[in-house]
Amino acid sequence: MSLADSAAESGGPARGRPRSEAAERAIVEGVMKLLEDGVPLAELSIERIARTAGVGKATIYRRWPGKEELFVDVVRCAEPADPELPGTSMRDDLVAVLEQLRRRGLVSRSSVLLHNVFAQMKSSPKVWKAYHAAVVDPRRRLQLEILRRGQAAGELRADVDIDLLNDCFVGPMLVRTVMRPDAELPAGLSEQIVDTLLAGLRPVSSPSA
Amino acid sequence: MSLADSAAESGGPARGRPRSEAAERAIVEGVMKLLEDGVPLAELSIERIARTAGVGKATIYRRWPGKEELFVDVVRCAEPADPELPGTSMRDDLVAVLEQLRRRGLVSRSSVLLHNVFAQMKSSPKVWKAYHAAVVDPRRRLQLEILRRGQAAGELRADVDIDLLNDCFVGPMLVRTVMRPDAELPAGLSEQIVDTLLAGLRPVSSPSA
Structure with missing residues (x-):
């Protein structure tokens, strides 16, 4: 478990859930926040997402092969x-x-x-x-x-x-x-x-x- | 009739057609040429189109209220x-x-x-x-x-x-x-x-x- 994972896990309502799910949610919500702030898709770097979500870049890469796949998951979370x-x-x-x-x-x-x-x-x-x-x-x-x-x-x-x-x-x-x-x-x-x-x-x- | 109209009219197969139709065709074909050359839509100014078509800017504005309407006509010419x-x-x-x-x-x-x-x-x-x-x-x-x-x-x-x-x-x-x-x-x-x-x-x- 990385430090980044611990940081994400300690973030409130994730108590009791598996570590990975809490980190995942923090990352997806971080991307949403950046998009809501008007950051264009082309400027969403993994580094910036990691900083916003309070996780390490490695935590993101362990779950998504790249920015594209992460982004698709963000859209799926916003859709019915x-x-x-x-x-x-x-x-x-x-x-x-x-x-x-x-x-x-x-x-x-x-x-x-x-x-x-x-x-x-x-x-x-x-x-x-x-x-x-x-x-x-x-x-x-x-x-x-x-x-x-x-x-x-x-x-x-x-x-x-x-x-x-x-x-x-x-x-x-x-x-x-x-x-x-x-x-x-x-x-x-x-x-x-x-x-x-x-x-x-x-x-x-x-x-x- | 402007000089620009005469210039467009003298361009070959337009003989016998009404002046305006020849100029119109020269303008539409000018836009097509620019697009084929890879010029992005956002960089297609009326000035550049006029230069390519060999007509005056006024000749374009007499037929189309703006770039958008001209562009739509170009697409229509390319469509069935x-x-x-x-x-x-x-x-x-x-x-x-x-x-x-x-x-x-x-x-x-x-x-x-x-x-x-x-x-x-x-x-x-x-x-x-x-x-x-x-x-x-x-x-x-x-x-x-x-x-x-x-x-x-x-x-x-x-x-x-x-x-x-x-x-x-x-x-x-x-x-x-x-x-x-x-x-x-x-x-x-x-x-x-x-x-x-x-x-x-x-x-x-x-x-x-």
């Missing part, structure tokens, strides 16, 4: 948690996935910090890649898994590429949260998107349906 | 043209709209210039706003018009908010072109998206359908 899947049906699981995207959209609109952080992330290819590997890709794999279960259970048509089916479900929500900052994100939107897409956009009573 | 709507059905019109988004996605992947220009545009709120006013908003209005005609003709369900119906149709294509640079954009994708969404994602023979 991953969805808990009810597992009752493909429909319900998809609603849970879309609900997380909707809440994430609401948070990123109300949080200036998260909004700025996202803008900065996109202009740093290294951070963006790390974010995709840690957040976007696993989320996509989970979505495809839900859809495959749905196809197996007869809830989802099996004659269309599963990748495209996934884009159909998440596309409308992503357009609203990411590309249309003025679009409404009301409660019930996730259910409406999933149910509307399952039923189809043709009028139910139409002769051409 | 607006879709020609066949007008045979809502389905066919929507396919045409999605086809233009798909072609735009293909062009922006193959054109380093357009790709860089888009990245730079997004980091300039003023240019981004001008692009939305000139390109994105009119496109959205056209889409909503197509959908309203479809509802009136009984081709589209009328019990769902038209804004959401539009996000359902364009969402999957936008996710693929804008957010998933590795996703395939094969011929026939537009037709598949529109037809799949109209029919619904539930299996046709499913007892729950």
